[in-house]
Amino acid sequence: MSDKYNFARLTVLIADDNRHMRQVVVGILRGFGFRNIIECDDGSDAFAEMRANAVDLVLCDWIMEPLDGYDFTRLVRTASDSPNPFVPIIMLTGHTEVFRVMQARDAGITEFLAKPVSAQTLWRRLVAVIDHPRPFVRAPHYVGPDRRRRAKPDYDGPERRGQPVQTTGATGQSAGAKIATPASGNAAAGT
Numbered sequence: 001m002s003d004k005y006n007f008a009r010l011t012v013l014i015a016d017d018n019r020h021m022r023q024v025v026v027g028i029l030r031g032f033g034f035r036n037i038i039e040c041d042d043g044s045d046a047f048a049e050m051r052a053n054a055v056d057l058v059l060c061d062w063i064m065e066p067l068d069g070y071d072f073t074r075l076v077r078t079a080s081d082s083p084n085p086f087v088p089i090i091m092l093t094g095h096t097e098v099f100r101v102m103q104a105r106d107a108g109i110t111e112f113l114a115k116p117v118s119a120q121t122l123w124r125r126l127v128a129v130i131d132h133p134r135p136f137v138r139a140p141h142y143v144g145p146d147r148r149r150r151a152k153p154d155y156d157g158p159e160r161r162g163q164p165v166q167t168t169g170a171t172g173q174s175a176g177a178k179i180a181t182p183a184s185g186n187a188a189a190g191t
Contacts, residue, residue: 005130011036011053015046015072016061016092021115025059025092028119032126043072050076050083057129062093062100069093070107077108077143085143086136088129092117108144110134 012034016022022039029037038053040046042064049055058076060069067075069091077085091104094115104112111125134145 005033007033008035010034010056011038012057012059013038013040013046013049013055014059015040015043015064015069016059017041017064018061021061021092025117025122028117028122031119032123043067043069043075046072047075050087051081055084055087057126058087058089059092060089062091062095062104070103073104073107073109090125090129105147106142108142110145
């Protein structure tokens with residue numbers, strides 16, 4: 001791994017109903033230098049912990065009861081009482097069907113990681129969140145990190161989702177969308 005990052009001051013929240021999986025992830029994170037780790041059994045407990053603690057990063061499972069990772073992510077991104085709609089969320093799940101990956105992306109997750117998790121794959125996702133943060137988008141039907149991985153400023157084709165593109169200014173931002181920068185920073189703030 002690398003000495004480039006100092007995770008000791010960051011707080012990470014793990015939401016997974018499998019205690020063994022949480023222990024594995026906690027062990028990996030402690031190896032990376034994380035010291036402030038909060039564990040939860042489901043999305044509703046995780047949301048309550050986010051309201052009580054300043055969380056810099058969330059790792060969540062998909063399948064949990066009563067509130068699963070998909071609904072938890074949507075709640076964090078869109079609820080009026082969300083303590084941090086900009087927090088990076090990495091979904092760790094064994095449910096990797098294409099439709100689920102797309103649902104998670106559309107709910108506003110930042111990164112997606114298939115179980116079983118290894119230290120190396122988790123490290124790559126953490127580095128992606130820190131070194132390559134994506135702008136935050138608030139649009140009528142989506143709230144979360146920009147789903148585009150690469151900007152193509154010279155793209156001159158049809159809009160893929162069948163909607164006409166109306167851009168404003170040099171940002172290339174759609175007229176119906178707002179691109180925001182997290183006011184409270186992101187996981188890189190502690191590095």
